[in-house]
Amino acid sequence: MKYQGRSTTKRTGGRIKPSRNKKRSELGREASETTVGEPRFQVVDARGNGTKTRALSTNVAQVADGDESVQVEILGVDSNPANVNYKRRNIITKGAIIETSEGLARVTSRPGQHGQVNAVLVDDE
Known part of the structure; x- marks a missing residue:
């Protein structure tokens, strides 16, 4: 399990003695x-x-272009600032630039939390 509580080591490398045990509310999960x-x-x-x-995997995204949004097919991941290896593995996170049938789009939702991919078209310059 991932633990999202306070670390037991200081910035200097010294040890912090815990004053209590871990709580269930401090447990986390692996990223999807x-x-x-x-x-x-x-x-x-x-x-x-x-x-x-x-969303463990998906191939559709709701892409907004101005006032209207359309559902398009995702062709692949063009770049992902979260991790350089995510482009090669086609992993979608918030902020990733994806290739769609409408063109390049930037993801604005969190697919691992919301279960869908929302994006806005990016101007090609």
Whole structure:
């Protein structure tokens, strides 16, 4: 499990003795790393009474161009500032530039959290 609580080491390398045990609310999960491919989704429990829909893979995106938005097919990932290796592995995250049938688009949603890919067209310069 990923632990999202306070670290037990200081910036200097010294040790911080924990004053309490880990709590369930401080646990995290591995990143879903949404890829381009046949649509696959996973529903996970969120804090409280909610759920999250994770997109494990998808091949469609809602692309906005001005006032209207259309559903287009994702052809691949052009660049991803989150990680240089994500372009090669076709992993979509927020901020990634994807190739669509309408042209290049920048992802504005979080597919691993929202379960869908929303994007806006990028001007080619």
